[in-house]
Amino acid sequence: MTAKNHLDGLKFKAQFDLWGDSLPRSELAWVNMLRQKAMAKFLQFGLPGPKMEAWKYTNLGQLNSGNFDLLTSSDRAGNETAPFESLDGSKIVFTDGFYNKATSTIESQKGVKFLSLNDYMKDYPEAAQKLFNKNDDGSSLQNLNTAIMTGGYVLFVDENTKLAGPIQIIHNTTTSSENKSITTKCFIDLQDNSFAQMVETFIGSDEHNYWRHHVTEAIVGKNAVLEIYQIQQESKKAIHTADMHVDVDQRANFKHYSLNLGGKISRTEIKPTLTGLQSNVDLRGAFLGRNGNSHDVFTHMKHMFPEGTSDQIYRGVLDKGGKSSFQGKVYVAKDAQLTNADQSNKNLILDRNAEANSKPELLIYADDVKCSHGATVGELDAEALYYLKSRGLDQNAAKALLVEAFVAEVFEDIKLEPVRLKYLELALNWLSEETKE
Numbered sequence: 001m002t003a004k005n006h007l008d009g010l011k012f013k014a015q016f017d018l019w020g021d022s023l024p025r026s027e028l029a030w031v032n033m034l035r036q037k038a039m040a041k042f043l044q045f046g047l048p049g050p051k052m053e054a055w056k057y058t059n060l061g062q063l064n065s066g067n068f069d070l071l072t073s074s075d076r077a078g079n080e081t082a083p084f085e086s087l088d089g090s091k092i093v094f095t096d097g098f099y100n101k102a103t104s105t106i107e108s109q110k111g112v113k114f115l116s117l118n119d120y121m122k123d124y125p126e127a128a129q130k131l132f133n134k135n136d137d138g139s140s141l142q143n144l145n146t147a148i149m150t151g152g153y154v155l156f157v158d159e160n161t162k163l164a165g166p167i168q169i170i171h172n173t174t175t176s177s178e179n180k181s182i183t184t185k186c187f188i189d190l191q192d193n194s195f196a197q198m199v200e201t202f203i204g205s206d207e208h209n210y211w212r213h214h215v216t217e218a219i220v221g222k223n224a225v226l227e228i229y230q231i232q233q234e235s236k237k238a239i240h241t242a243d244m245h246v247d248v249d250q251r252a253n254f255k256h257y258s259l260n261l262g263g264k265i266s267r268t269e270i271k272p273t274l275t276g277l278q279s280n281v282d283l284r285g286a287f288l289g290r291n292g293n294s295h296d297v298f299t300h301m302k303h304m305f306p307e308g309t310s311d312q313i314y315r316g317v318l319d320k321g322g323k324s325s326f327q328g329k330v331y332v333a334k335d336a337q338l339t340n341a342d343q344s345n346k347n348l349i350l351d352r353n354a355e356a357n358s359k360p361e362l363l364i365y366a367d368d369v370k371c372s373h374g375a376t377v378g379e380l381d382a383e384a385l386y387y388l389k390s391r392g393l394d395q396n397a398a399k400a401l402l403v404e405a406f407v408a409e410v411f412e413d414i415k416l417e418p419v420r421l422k423y424l425e426l427a428l429n430w431l432s433e434e435t436k437e
Helices: 010-022 029-045 061-065 117-123 125-133 140-148 382-390 395-411 417-436
Strands: 091-095 112-116 153-157 167-172 180-190 195-203 210-220 225-233 239-248 253-260 265-274 280-289 294-303 309-318 323-332 340-349 355-364 370-379
Touching: 010 029, 010 061, 010 140, 029 125, 029 140, 112 117, 117 125, 117 153, 117 180, 140 180, 140 210, 140 239, 153 195, 180 195, 180 225, 210 225, 210 253, 225 239, 225 417, 239 253, 239 280, 253 265, 253 294, 253 417, 265 280, 280 294, 280 323, 280 395, 280 417, 294 309, 309 323, 309 355, 309 395, 323 340, 323 370, 340 355, 340 395, 355 370, 382 395, 395 417
Parallel strands: 091 167, 153 180, 167 195, 180 210, 195 225, 210 239, 225 253, 239 265, 253 280, 265 294, 280 309, 294 323, 309 340, 323 355, 340 370
Antiparallel strands: 112 153
């Protein structure tokens, strides 16, 4: 029976009954059973609806009313250009949610194992089952993801191992994605004292209408460092939902940087749990929207051990017809004394017909902590604009300079220079598009 605040999701059940046997690795008995169980769990609730507090700004009703069929195969042709040609290291390509071996390059390194999820489920069935069993009580969307997943990747980094270079992962689409759901699931496991950087880009043609749901489960071991850089440039007609769960162990560091530009509806969920003494999490992101773009960023930071630190910095820029929301929750457990948690969300409105929502939340059960949050919504500083114009800049150049400075604060600490420069380049290109309209 569907929960009161959810949408029924029966359309996906009908699609699953029709095409589920054609999904990758469904010929394996344990995978087929895994999919069947996940679909049954999904149907207990269905799709999260706008009456749910956490989903009040993101309406997934289009998934039920639209024609999003299951995608069981792809022509595997697509945009093969890597957004970061200057980065060394592995380049992994997923086309319409399927691993594209022909256009991928995996650099071999001792202590590092990178496999497509479908290969891993076939070659290491017992280990793969353990990965899924760890997250047996996921949300309804996670269960749907497991039921209809087309693939993904698995990354293992042994203890005392540092990746030779960043792993670049490209998710692109073809005409096969039209009116389809693209569903990927990924697992990352960094052992103690290891280090990894990942650059992940989601790219779609402006003419394609599809739903991409991307789920990542990560473990960062003691004293390990995981850095993930994501860029979302989906089709203007697409729905993009990304869900990331990360366990961060003792004295480990997890850093996540994101830039959201595309999609008709975009929602990014990041849920780190600080599971060890002195663990640290940094979340930084920017979202830019106009002309019907709706960006929703939802974070849930859980401090479970003492002396942990977390820092969240998110910036939104909204032009005419753009809408955004930032929902940031910080939970500090009773035993997580000496926690230091900061959260900041600032939004810049470039047109009165734009909308920005911000909902910071602190749940603190320890008594010796330093926790803060701040949220602002405002327009460009008229005096700053006047000053820049008095120095010879025209209106558009002055406006671009102020927006660049506003967004640059999010990415200024990135040490991978090609990534930092690309973030700023994309933000400026987005602004220049407004002057052409």
